[in-house]
Amino acid sequence: MEKEETLRIDNYCFVCGKENPKGLKAKFISSNGKAKAEMILYKEYQGYSGIIHGGIIAALLDEACAYAGISLGYYTVTAEIKIRYRKTLKVGEKIIIEAFAEQIKSKLIQAKAQIKDSKDTIIAEAEGKLIIKEKIEKS
Template identity: 35%
Template sequence: MELSYDHYCFGCGEHNPHGLKLKFTYDGTNIKTTFVPGEVHQGYPGIMHGGITSTILDEVMSRCINVLGYIAVTARLEVRFRESIPLHTPVTFEAWIVNRKRNLVDTEARALLSDGKVVAEAQGRFVIIQEQSSPTGHPQQT
């Protein structure tokens, strides 16, 4: 199955009116994005929904594979929630590659508040399905 990016990804798609519209940076080692949750991202009152947190962790980890020049799908995602994420507070998500073996890439990620407190951590395994043939919103080098 050949995939080409259509800009409707829920996490990063510029054309998805309901998406998160995440933007990424790459410092040579880690992929990063910052997100400020609002009421539409709420679980319990005043707290970011865990599913949105998981989505962003998955998205930032998948970008690690994009930097290698591949498109991959999530095979496994494990999230550990350490503390609640308050609404209207910037959260930095960062990810990096831990291991690569053939078409499998293992990654790790974390979500941090502005004071450096880790509020969530994740481990992911991704399966490379193809080389990139068109731009997919690569992270900007910083």
């Protein structure tokens, strides 16, 4: 039988990698199935003039779900993600990204994530299905 590839962390994640010069460098804190980050996105990440690209928003929501899963002790891959874009996100606006995850079955984690602005208005929200690839070994 083919051996499953393990997931490697090398700080080059497009969303959170500290070493990736082209990445978003989001800083998530996470514990007990919850993850949170705050950041501002600038013009480099826009689609239409002055409006952040939806793909970037999707990447942030996906990452938040993954960090919520990590806080449960697992590295996962995203099998599905459904995103609802409620308001446009303006360039230069402060946002808060939050996610909550729970283990549903042996390999399945379901997560929900939201991006809000500083007035607590929901900009976008997501529901993700994450498949557990490996347990995180405590060092």
